[in-house]
Amino acid sequence: KVWVGHNILRFDSxxxxxxxxxxxxxxxxxxxxxxxxxxxxxKFGPRAGNMK
Incomplete structure (x- = not known):
């Protein structure tokens, strides 16, 4: 089973x-x-973290 999520490695897991x-x-x-x-x-660099 594979876990998939947004920021799952640092938060959700x-x-x-x-x-x-x-x-x-x-x-x-x-x-x-x-x-x-x-x-x-x-893909988008640091701006991906704040979606700006």
Whole structure:
């Protein structure tokens, strides 16, 4: 299973793990992650982070 999200590497993956911990379960382990923020930063540079 691959996790895909915008800023998932720096933000969402930690929140997902915290949410599972709160209910007493281990978070699933992704086979990989695709972060759309990283893709945009590679294509458009720093302006992709603030969308200006």
């Amino acid at each position: 930690a929140r997902i793990r915290e949410a599972f911990a709160e209910i007493g379960h281990a978070a699933p382990k992704p086979a990989g992650m695709i972060d759309s923020l990283d893709i945009l930063m590679n």
